[in-house]
């Protein structure tokens with residue numbers, strides 16, 4: 001999709017322009033829309049320059065303004081310079097919702113995980129893995145603390161230990177342990193210069209954290225139902 005506009009420079013002059021690529025999704029609410037165009041501007045840097053256009057989201061629940069950034073080219077179409085869409089901003093992060101049990105066991109996990117997702121939405125890709133690694137540490141240590149909440153010495157040990165040994169020593173459930181260990185391996189890769197798991201990426205780390213969350217939730221729900229419905233109470 002394209003649109004003919006006037007691109008105004010800082011000195012008030014403007015040129016005919018063709019915006020090649022109109023955003024079809026609002027970066028603020030993540031909904032597909034045909035946004036309303038307001039105005040376009042250009043900067044002149046060398047022969048190329050850039051352009052920016054302001055759009056408004058037409059989703060009734062959003063209606064926010066956002067900016068589409070364009071690269072100005074020397075490609076002339078009629079009397080119009082062609083501008084190619086590069087990116088849209090600001091990108092709002094959609095917070096992940098986690099099962100109630102997990103949010104209760106480790107509110108810091110939820111906070112740190114969503115901060116990492118927020119960093120990712122802002123394009124801060126080098127910080128995402130570090131954030132996820134920290135979120136995982138909160139999740140595992142809070143989970144282990146909850147399991148040993150009547151033993152002060154063990155809680156102290158959980159807090160002091162590095163993540164890997166903490167998983168080995170204090171996570172008993174095989175599924176949680178296997179997923180958390182692998183998440184920790186990939187998480188450690190994100191904090192070091194040299195990667196050990198070169199073929200794995202942030203997507204794998206997110207999946208392993210999600211699996212860990214799911215297994216913790218399963219364990220919690222299973223225990224809850226067994227406790228609430230003892231065989232003697234059956235009708």
Ligand SMILES: [Zn+2]
Pocket residue numbers: 026027028029030031057058059062063064
């Ligand atoms: Zn929107």
